[in-house]
Amino acid sequence: MFLMKSREWLIPMAILGLGLVFPAGARAGVDIEAAKALARQNNCFKCHGISKEKDGPAYTAVAEKYRGKENAEARLIEHITSGEKAKFPDGHEEAHKIVKTSPPDDMAQIKNLIDWILSL
Template sequence: MKAIYVAMMAAAGIVMAGQVHADEALAKAKNCMSCHALDKKLVGPAYKDVAAKYKAADAAKLVEKVKKGGSGVWGPVPMPPNNVTDDEAKKLVTWVLSLKK
């Protein structure tokens, strides 16, 4: 029984790892990584810093920010609107929030 449990946990980890990489690939495909990095500030904040600042309850607010852009929260450089669907924005936000330190 213990072996089955371990196998199930390992499979779940593989599935989750694949999902995280897929969402990182989406961020790269949508040029998000031109201004953001996982763990250091570029033009915009590091995604790990974004994850640390916001909670999952802020996900809807963050989806709107991804789509519409914004300014003033992380400094004077504005984030432009992004050409993403609602589903893509939700995937990106879920991925970013999963990067908590």
């Protein structure tokens, strides 16, 4: 059985503590206001609430669904940039609106939006 010396446990516990104190978005340097502005510009809040479900899932529910999954960021980037089908509560499907940035196709803005959503 592995036993740590008296001070060896401090570093892993400090790292764990930082993860609890600072959410993922804060650690990653998410620009929350820029992410919300991009969401507003693209009318994302028409279908998604931050914590309230609308026609689409709440962003907090999206974050929970993808929490701890390796492909979360890539999956969500694909979803908002490809126009793939989105399923609605009544069962119908529509092409998800492609998020537009200015300048066009600015992946830093897209990534910031996704990082913000995943940090909730």
